[in-house]
Amino acid sequence: MSTQTGSIQLTLExxxxxxxxxxxxxxxxxxxxxxxxxxxxxxxxxxxxxxxDDVLITEGIARQFIRKIQDLRKDMKLEIEDHITIYWTCExxxxxSAFQDFRNLIRHEVLADVFENKEVENMVVLDKIAxxxxxxxxxxxxxxxxxxxxxxxxxxxxxx
Numbered sequence: 001m002s003t004q005t006g007s008i009q010l011t012l013e014x015x016x017x018x019x020x021x022x023x024x025x026x027x028x029x030x031x032x033x034x035x036x037x038x039x040x041x042x043x044x045x046x047x048x049x050x051x052x053d054d055v056l057i058t059e060g061i062a063r064q065f066i067r068k069i070q071d072l073r074k075d076m077k078l079e080i081e082d083h084i085t086i087y088w089t090c091e092x093x094x095x096x097s098a099f100q101d102f103r104n105l106i107r108h109e110v111l112a113d114v115f116e117n118k119e120v121e122n123m124v125v126l127d128k129i130a131x132x133x134x135x136x137x138x139x140x141x142x143x144x145x146x147x148x149x150x151x152x153x154x155x156x157x158x159x160x
Contacts, residue, residue: 061095062102065149068126069110078155085114085154089123095149113156123150 006022020026032038035051052060069086078084086106090096096117099106107115126149 058094058098058101061098062106065099065126066106066109069106069112069151069153072126072151072153073110076153076155081111083111083113083156085156086110086112087114087116087118087120087123087152088149089117089119090149119150120152123152125150 008020009017010020011017030038032047035049036047037050038045038047069084073082073084088099090099099115099117103115106112
């Protein structure tokens with residue numbers, strides 16, 4: 001930054017220079033890249049990178065599955081402490097990856113003693129798992145029949 005009487009010259013990191021002249025009003029506009037989200041309150045600012053990577057996407061899939069299994073547990077009128085066995089199948093590779101990568105989390109959250117990719121009789125279709133575009137927090141991918149997840153749940157009643 002160099003100064004002359006009545007003006008200030010600014011040089012940006014990219015090499016562009018601007019001269020600010022005394023007595024001339026100007027606005028400073030902050031521009032945040034598309035993959036970032038900024039929230040301002042008072043003198044504080046929080047910037048979050050909202051770009052979804054494969055790990056966040058697969059964790060989101062696993063958490064959707066957990067919620068759907070918890071809903072099924074409720075529909076089956078299982079007690080909170082009842083353990084279950086889950087057999088599942090799905091053609092979608094990203095869902096399969098999510099279930100494998102987060103199998104311990106899924107088992108823990110839904111009290112599944114068994115969580116296995118295996119086709120068995122009496123499987124039911126869960127509602128489709130929603131997938132999002134990797135670079136978008138809210139743009140879903142087009143529906144695809146291969147994203148159907150088939151499950152069979154067996155209750156293992158709690159005993160003392």
